Amino acid sequence: xxxxxxxxxxHSSTTLLLxxxxxxxxxxxxxxxxxxxxxxxxxxxxxxADPTVTVxxxxxxxxxxxxGMGLADFHFGFGHxxxxxxxxxxxxxxxxxxxxxxxxxxxxxxxxxxDRIISKAKEKGETLAFRIMTDYKVGSxxxxxxxxxxxxAVGRGIFPDHNNRxxxxxxxxxxxxxxxxxxxxPDIDHVDIGSVGxxxxxxxxxxxxxxxxxxxxxxxxxxKIMITEWYLKYFAGTPLVMLKGGPLTYAVSRGAGWRGxxxxxxxxxxxxxxxxxxxxxxxxxxxxxxxxWKNAPVQFEVCGGMQEWVEKGFDIDLILKKGLEWHVSVxxxxxxxxxxxxxxxxxxxxxxxxYRFVLRQMTHTAAIRRSQKLSLRSQWENVGVAPIxxxxxxxxRLRSAEDQIVAQWSSTTRLRRWLPGTQHEVDDxxxxxxxxxxxxxVLDVAILDQKGFVPFVDLAISGxxxxxxxxxxxxxxxx
Numbered sequence: 288x289x290x291x292x293x294x295x296x297x298h299s300s301t302t303l304l305l306x307x308x309x310x311x312x313x314x315x316x317x318x319x320x321x322x323x324x325x326x327x328x329x330x331x332x333x334x335x336a337d338p339t340v341t342v343x344x345x346x347x348x349x350x351x352x353x354x355g356m357g358l359a360d361f362h363f364g365f366g367h368x369x370x371x372x373x374x375x376x377x378x379x380x381x382x383x384x385x386x387x388x389x390x391x392x393x394x395x396x397x398x399x400x401x402d403r404i405i406s407k408a409k410e411k412g413e414t415l416a417f418r419i420m421t422d423y424k425v426g427s428x429x430x431x432x433x434x435x436x437x438x439x440a441v442g443r444g445i446f447p448d449h450n451n452r453x454x455x456x457x458x459x460x461x462x463x464x465x466x467x468x469x470x471x472x473p474d475i476d477h478v479d480i481g482s483v484g485x486x487x488x489x490x491x492x493x494x495x496x497x498x499x500x501x502x503x504x505x506x507x508x509x510x511k512i513m514i515t516e517w518y519l520k521y522f523a524g525t526p527l528v529m530l531k532g533g534p535l536t537y538a539v540s541r542g543a544g545w546r547g548x549x550x551x552x553x554x555x556x557x558x559x560x561x562x563x564x565x566x567x568x569x570x571x572x573x574x575x576x577x578x579x580w581k582n583a584p585v586q587f588e589v590c591g592g593m594q595e596w597v598e599k600g601f602d603i604d605l606i607l608k609k610g611l612e613w614h615v616s617v618x619x620x621x622x623x624x625x626x627x628x629x630x631x632x633x634x635x636x637x638x639x640x641x642y643r644f645v646l647r648q649m650t651h652t653a654a655i656r657r658s659q660k661l662s663l664r665s666q667w668e669n670v671g672v673a674p675i676x677x678x679x680x681x682x683x684r685l686r687s688a689e690d691q692i693v694a695q696w697s698s699t700t701r702l703r704r705w706l707p708g709t710q711h712e713v714d715d716x717x718x719x720x721x722x723x724x725x726x727x728x729v730l731d732v733a734i735l736d737q738k739g740f741v742p743f744v745d746l747a748i749s750g751x752x753x754x755x756x757x758x759x760x761x762x763x764x765x766x
Contacts, residue, residue, distance in 0.1 A: 339662075341650040342760045344748040350634055351745045352376050354414050355476050355526075355584070355676060356641020359619035363407065373624035375637060379476050379617050380408035383418045383487065386461060387428040393457075396464050405474045416586070416617070418479035419465070420487035421458070422446045431457055439500040441485065441493045449483060449506035449514075458482065459517050466521025473677070473737035476617075477526040477584050479546060480518045480538060483511065488548060489532035512537060519543070526583045526676040531570050539575050544583030544676075549590035550618070551606045554599065562590065563609060571613065580614035580673050581706060587615055592623040603629055607636045614673045616641040643671035644705070644734070645747045646759070651730065654763035657723055661762060663698075663715045669707045670747065678703060679743055682735050683717065685728040685762060693723045697739060725766045731756040 360368070360377035368374075382404060389397050401417075408415050421427045427447040432438055434457075437448035447454055462482075469475050481487025483506055485494065494501035506514065511534045518527055519541050527543040529535050535545055549555065552562040571577045579585070587610060589596075596603060610618065618640065625633055649665040663683060681698040696717040705711050733756045734744035742755025750757050 338653045339650050340653045340760055341648055343648045344646050344750065344757070344759065346645050347747055347749050348638060349747075350375070350637045351643060351747060352378050352412065353641070353744050354378055356616045356671070356673070357618075357637055359416070359586075359588075359617050359622075360408075360411065360413055361619055361622045363411075364622040369622060369624050374620070374622060375625075375630075375633065377411070377622070378413055379416050380404065380411070380413040381416045381617075381619055383420055383423070383479075383481070385420050385423050385426050386431070386458070387425040389419065389465070390428055390461055392428075393430050396461075396468075398468055401465075401469070409474065414474055414476040416476045416479065418481035418487050419461070421449070421454075421482055422484065422493070423486050427454070437504065439494075439497050439504065441497060441501065442495075444485075444493060446485070446491075446494060446497075446501050446504055448504040450504065450510055455510065455513070458514070462517045463521045466518075466523075466525075469525070470522045471524035475525055477528055477544070477586070477676070478518065478522050479586075480515060480527055480529040480533065480543065482514055483533065488530050508534070515541075528584055528586050531566055535570070536573055536575050539579035539583075542582050544579050544585055545570075545576060546586045546588070548588050550587035550610065551593075551596055551601060552590035553601050553606070555590045555595075563606075567609075567613070580616075582676075584616040584676055585614050585673065586617040586619070588619040589621055592621055593625050593629060594623065597626050597629070603632055607632060610636070611639055611672050616673045616676075639670075639672055641671050641673050642669055642675050642705070642707075643747050644668075644702075644744070645670055646732065646757075647710070649732075649759055651760060651762065654765055655719060656765045657719055657725070658721045660716045660718050663713075663717065665713045667705065667711045667713060668709075669705045669711070671707055674704070674706050675702050675744075677737055679737060680735050680739050681713070682733055682739070683715070684731045684733075684756065685719070685723070685764075686731055686756075686758075687726065687728055693728060694719055697735075702734065719764060723764055725764050727761055727763050729758050730760045730762050732759050733757060 355378070357378040358375055359379045359381040361381055363380065391397065405415050422441065422444045424443050426445045427436070427438065431454065432447070434453050436451045436454045438445045484490045485492050491498065491501045491505060515534055515538050528546040529538040529543050530546045530548055539545060547562065547567050549562040554561050645668045647666040647668055649663065651664070652662045655661055679702055681700055681702060682695060683698070684695040685693050687693060698713060698715050700713045733742040734746070735741060736743035745751065746757055748757060752758065
């Protein structure tokens with residue numbers, strides 16, 4: 288037995304010595320800066336002419352506050368934003384504007400007003416989503432109604448004649464003008480296809496007492512499709528969503544996502560009817576609507592507020608489970624305080640909502656000569672419930688010990704195709720310029736903004752630098 292223990296001790300000592308030598312070599316190469324950020328590093332020298340290194344970053348479980356996913360900032364908290372203790376950080380600024388706000392005088396579009404909202408949203412780390420309404424308070428502008436467009440007073444608002452030719456003519460001009468200004472902008476997360484009915488919600492819920500007049504002014508099917516087509520045409524390149532109530536099957540068949548305006552309702556208005564079971568679950572029996580999340584966002588707005596859910600005894604776990612099953616990306620909780628006892632569940636929900644990218648491993652050539660190709664093979668997983676909906680590029684760079692960037696490339700992969708539930712293989716080969724000095728360089732990775740300038744998306748791995756890049760490994764450039 289003593290002899291056997293001695294053999295084990297000798298074997299362990301040898302292993303420890305070899306491990307120390309490997310660590311020393313790794314530190315000489317500069318990998319020491321990755322301490323605590325990688326699960327494993329493997330060197331493959333089986334092909335002497337082309338040795339490779341495989342690294343496996345460490346996954347993290349933190350809430351990621353990425354663009355296009357998470358909680359919405361509803362009208363910047365209506366001027367009374369909740370504290371961080373009451374409401375988590377938000378990522379999407381969601382606004383609804385009346386036509387009269389956006390075109391107070393004929394042909395005079397309030398771009399400056401919208402640009403100020405965008406600037407404030409960017410200061411808060413948010414992108415903008417918005418809906419245009421033709422009925423809310425003033426709703427459609429007075430100059431339009433004076434052109435002979437019929438309307439009926441509903442509560443505090445005006446319900447215009449959506450079938451009137453003048454209304455349709457000028458409304459197309461409005462959507463075209465804002466599309467030309469903002470379509471494809473990296474500052475816009477998505478546009479809510481509204482314009483029709485009470486609050487732009489494709490209904491006549493505000494028409495108590497004047498139902499017959501509203502029904503006459505509500506757009507016929509042909510005009511519903513025409514208005515939808517204007518958004519699809521003039522906001523090409525911008526994700527779109529439509530509330531259930533509009534021609535949703537048509538909209539999603541043309542690439543739009545969908546929106547639910549009373550998420551969480553399991554008896555808010557009636558003990559025998561609710562939105563969750565009788566509107567949304569039934570709508571999702573349509574395969575086109577059920578699969579819309581693969582192309583465009585699913586966005587929900589809570590019914591009432593979460594504190595009211597507590598008071599009414601709603602099952603928060605069931606509600607959040609349904610949100611994930613329906614592939615939600617953005618939840619508008621109306622910037623109202625979240626009950627303290629539910630905050631851990633909301634935080635857990637935010638680690639699953641939208642997209643969440645994990646770099647499982649990367650294999651690359653360990654050393655190359657200048658002007659040769661660097662092979663970068665990686666495996667990724669989206670552990671969220673939805674893809675991204677913008678063309679953000681995956682990028683690599685080489686960085687010296689002095690933080691000088693000597694090379695940067697974009698991958699050929701398209702992240703919009705990274706649906707959850709499958710592993711995504713990325714195989715890139717990039718040429719290192721002959722101008723790069725010989726030496727050892729850190730290999731960083733990041734997902735950049737739409738213009739390819741700066742890191743824009745946090746990954747679910749450890750090691751993020753202050754500049755938003757993730758150091759993955761090192762590459763040696765030889766003479």
